[in-house]
Amino acid sequence: MKSIKRLPQVDGELGWYLTAPNVDRKVGRALKGEQQADIAIIGAGFTGLAAAERLQELYPDKTIAVVEALDVGQGTSGRNAGFIIDLPHNVDAKENSAAEDMQLYALNQFAIARLFERMQTYSINCLWHHAGKYMVAREDKNVKGLDDFERTLKKRDFAYQRLNRSELAQRLGTDYYQDGIFTPGNILMNPAALVRGLALGLQKHIDVYTHSPVIGIDYGDVHQIHTVGGVLRAKTIVQTMSSFSEETGLVKNKIAPVFTYGSLTDPLPDNIVSQYFQNIEPWGLTSAHPAGTTVRFTPDKRILVRNILEFNPNQASTAEVRQKAWQQHRASFVARFPFLEHIDFQYTWGGLLAVTLNHNSVFEKLADNVYGICGCNGVGVAKGTYLGYYMAEMMHGNHSAELEFILQTSHANRIPPEPFRSIGARHQIKREQSAAGMDI
Numbered sequence: 001m002k003s004i005k006r007l008p009q010v011d012g013e014l015g016w017y018l019t020a021p022n023v024d025r026k027v028g029r030a031l032k033g034e035q036q037a038d039i040a041i042i043g044a045g046f047t048g049l050a051a052a053e054r055l056q057e058l059y060p061d062k063t064i065a066v067v068e069a070l071d072v073g074q075g076t077s078g079r080n081a082g083f084i085i086d087l088p089h090n091v092d093a094k095e096n097s098a099a100e101d102m103q104l105y106a107l108n109q110f111a112i113a114r115l116f117e118r119m120q121t122y123s124i125n126c127l128w129h130h131a132g133k134y135m136v137a138r139e140d141k142n143v144k145g146l147d148d149f150e151r152t153l154k155k156r157d158f159a160y161q162r163l164n165r166s167e168l169a170q171r172l173g174t175d176y177y178q179d180g181i182f183t184p185g186n187i188l189m190n191p192a193a194l195v196r197g198l199a200l201g202l203q204k205h206i207d208v209y210t211h212s213p214v215i216g217i218d219y220g221d222v223h224q225i226h227t228v229g230g231v232l233r234a235k236t237i238v239q240t241m242s243s244f245s246e247e248t249g250l251v252k253n254k255i256a257p258v259f260t261y262g263s264l265t266d267p268l269p270d271n272i273v274s275q276y277f278q279n280i281e282p283w284g285l286t287s288a289h290p291a292g293t294t295v296r297f298t299p300d301k302r303i304l305v306r307n308i309l310e311f312n313p314n315q316a317s318t319a320e321v322r323q324k325a326w327q328q329h330r331a332s333f334v335a336r337f338p339f340l341e342h343i344d345f346q347y348t349w350g351g352l353l354a355v356t357l358n359h360n361s362v363f364e365k366l367a368d369n370v371y372g373i374c375g376c377n378g379v380g381v382a383k384g385t386y387l388g389y390y391m392a393e394m395m396h397g398n399h400s401a402e403l404e405f406i407l408q409t410s411h412a413n414r415i416p417p418e419p420f421r422s423i424g425a426r427h428q429i430k431r432e433q434s435a436a437g438m439d440i
């Protein structure tokens with residue numbers, strides 16, 4: 001049996017999960033005793049649930065089960081910043097071809113439409129709003145990131161507006177940024193509420209096992225998936241465990257586990273909102289620098305701050321590191337909103353990005369009747385949704401230009417083994433974070 005050593009844990013106070021309107025609804029049950037399924041999916045994030053949903057549509061007569069270590073919404077899918085990004089993510093100014101950019105855009109649009117349709121079908125309240133997105137710079141040196149982005153937007157004929165400091169201040173309620181680009185297609189939501197809603201809807205048709213970390217797998221004609229006190233036998237497995245994928249031994253030296261951290265306030269008091277955020281629509285912004293800070297002003301008047309990158313091969317964050325992240329979040333928050341200095345964060349948490357060197361994902365048949373997807377980098381809500389969907393299509397033998405494109409662009413580069421991996425990753429992150437300057 002291949003035993004799985006590192007398991008997901010709850011890394012801090014998970015703000016989106018704890019404030020999700022559907023947090024009290026029970027998703028799934030623990031995997032105990034002897035269970036069976038035709039297809040088992042490990043990992044109930046956006047990727048695993050998208051695969052499960054499409055497999056259920058394509059194989060209505062097969063039994064499908066999803067196994068999740070935590071509660072649904074406690075994994076990284078419920079810990080992210082809640083952007084469903086429509087545009088190819090090119091802050092690092094990697095030159096894609098026009099065809100590549102347009103195909104990525106079409107796939108992101110597909111994922112947004114698919115999630116929107118599921119949200120309506122399952123009546124999910126996740127504070128979904130079509131807010132667009134700001135990409136912003138505080139420092140002169142980081143304006144270059146905006147110029148690169150604008151060049152691509154222009155070349156590909158995507159809609160956008162370039163905004164100066166006072167235009168940004170009017171829309172954001174802070175005059176911290178000197179320059180920015182608004183693009184209209186991005187969606188913002190509470191990611192824990194959305195991913196839980198998807199699982200709550202799906203569990204009418206498939207078995208969902210929660211609080212069931214997979215501690216070992218016997219791969220064979222019929223695979224055996226072991227949890228404490230349970231075993232699930234399945235002919236086919238789809239592994240969507242993100243940064244934990246290498247634990248199974250079937251993905252090797254492709255994924256760098258990188259923690260990033262978020263903090264969320266309670267809803268701001270009415271008097272603060274009317275004084276400082278009167279007529280300000282909810283918004284979300286990302287930085288023109290890849291290591292810069294993400295900020296949101298949510299429909300229920302909370303502020304989210306996300307920053308800090310930490311290479312962490314143990315895949316578990318400590319309270320000490322979360323305390324440091326909180327200190328940086330406070331500094332970033334007060335710099336942007338000095339008038340909110342007396343407002344505390346109620347929640348601070350960490351989540352793991354599964355980073356690949358060339359931003360390609362792993363999307364492949366890993367062994368006989370074992371399929372794997374991981375390495376969604378920082379854009380997994382849309383990417384995981386379309387990769388999960390098209391993995392199901394591939395398993396069913398369906399051909400399409402979209403699947404062909406995904407197969408052609410899913411060749412994650414090999415990451416050097418330890419100790420070079422840790423040394424290289426830490427050095428790179430340190431350099432990036434200090435280069436971001438006041439955009440952190």
Ligand SMILES: Cc1cc2nc3c(=O)[nH]c(=O)nc-3n(C[C@H](O)[C@H](O)[C@H](O)COP(=O)(O)OP(=O)(O)OC[C@H]3O[C@@H](n4cnc5c(N)ncnc54)[C@H](O)[C@@H]3O)c2cc1C
Binds near residue numbers: 007047077382
């Ligand atoms: C703070 C933060 C902000 C981010 N912001 C954004 C954003 O705004 N937009 C965006 O698109 N992306 C964002 N990301 C990235 C995004 O969250 C990920 O790309 C996405 O969650 C990947 O989805 P997934 O389903 O592939 O993996 P995950 O969401 O990690 O799901 C994998 C699941 O597998 C489970 N699992 C792992 N091992 C086992 C095991 N042994 N047994 C059982 N279950 C197991 C885990 O518990 C987990 O729930 C952010 C990430 C972080 C950390």
